[in-house]
């Protein structure tokens with residue numbers, strides 16, 4: 001892991017340093033565009049062909065139904081079921097507080113405005129399953145979809161070598177009362193949910209994280225179809241801000257936790273102490289060697305780095321430019337700097353708060369914007385699954401109060417039909 005000194009970095013150098021997962025030669029785009037076209041033209045057959053090519057599985061059927069899922073789910077050990085149930089309960093508890101009825105506002109006497117939430121009717125959930133199967137992601141997407149009251153929930157996940165999904169995914173399907181999972185992964189699953197195939201319904205909005213192929217497919221279909229997406233939620237990343245109070249062994253563990261997701265993950269350490277940086281890097285080298293996914297984590301660490309800053313304020317400046325998916329404040333004095341956070345997906349406060357708790361079970365959502373999209377997007381929540389529709393009502397008193405203003409404004413814009421729609425109600429022609 002290379003170390004940079006913040007004082008020696010120009011603005012341009014920082015801009016360069018914070019870039020990740022760019023596709024300068026459009027290599028990923030062209031692969032993904034071909035996949036999307038193929039699914040559009042050949043539907044289910046293309047999905048079966050891609051399962052053979054990418055997942056090395058010959059599918060005779062594109063989905064698992066309720067009975068097959070129940071059979072798989074029954075193989076779980078009790079402690080596994082209990083852990084998934086606890087995660088479900090905490091995530092449910094946190095997300096159910098996001099449902100709020102907004103107040104009606106009387107902007108002028110007789111002029112009443114308000115918003116009401118309505119669920120997105122048909123949603124598609126993508127559950128990654130390439131290098132690791134993520135039942136936790138199924139909980140993170142399925143729970144807010146259920147709370148929002150979405151009418152139809154389509155679920156896609158890459159087939160495993162067994163030609164099925166794994167048992168943990170099947171158990172989560174049971175918890176969420178989902179009775180079908182389509183065995184489709186990658187860009188082809190996203191295309192299928194955006195265009196529809198013989199067996200997969202076209203959805204209104206697609207949710208879920210994934211690798212660079214999945215994320216590129218989501219951004220393409222968002223601009224070429226009427227299907228929306230939650231956000232670009234690509235390869236995982238973490239930025240740890242540390243001062244002298246941090247524990248190098250904890251820092252290393254947190255850096256590796258995101259690095260083990262994939263070779264294109266990134267883990268950044270920004271610290272006020274050169275000693276802490278040196279000790280944390282030594283710890284990373286020690287801890288990585290014993291990980292089952294050591295090779296993946298080591299490759300991600302190879303393109304990760306550390307930044308030495310003079311003070312926590314400087315660390316926060318760098319972090320706000322990086323806009324990390326996960327931000328860990330590894331300092332006892334985190335209260336002093338939280339107010340300065342501008343761009344981050346999800347924040348973990350203090351030396352005893354590992355990022356992994358948010359990945360699995362604290363209650364917050366782990367589907368979060370990556371690649372600096374935290375500058376503009378929030379992570380998934382119940383809000384992501386609803387539209388907020390505005391309503392207004394004008395009473396006889398209200399039309400007298402607001403009418404003349406609208407007449408003048410319409411006149412200013414030269415839109416006389418607009419003016420007339422008010423005038424006829426005021427009784428003035």
Ligand SMILES: NC(=O)c1ccc[n+]([C@@H]2O[C@H](COP(=O)([O-])OP(=O)(O)OC[C@H]3O[C@@H](n4cnc5c(N)ncnc54)[C@H](O)[C@@H]3O)[C@@H](O)[C@H]2O)c1
Nearest residue numbers: 128129130131158185186209210211233235236261367368
């Ligand atoms: N940002 C978030 O909120 C968040 C949350 C969880 C996971 N993640 C990320 O999700 C990703 C999951 O990636 P994954 O690969 O394990 O699973 P995945 O399900 O995203 O992708 C697997 C699929 O990718 C396709 N694929 C693989 N190689 C391909 C190629 N050469 N060309 C075309 N398609 C190809 C295959 O169809 C395969 O089924 C990781 O990067 C992880 O960090 C992000």
Ligand SMILES: N[C@H](CO)Cc1c[nH]c[nH+]1
Nearest residue numbers: 134136137236237359366
């Ligand atoms: N860290 C991932 C989001 O970037 C979420 C996850 C799922 N399982 C473990 N971690």
Ligand SMILES: [Zn+2]
Nearest residue numbers: 236257258359
């Ligand atoms: Zn994770």
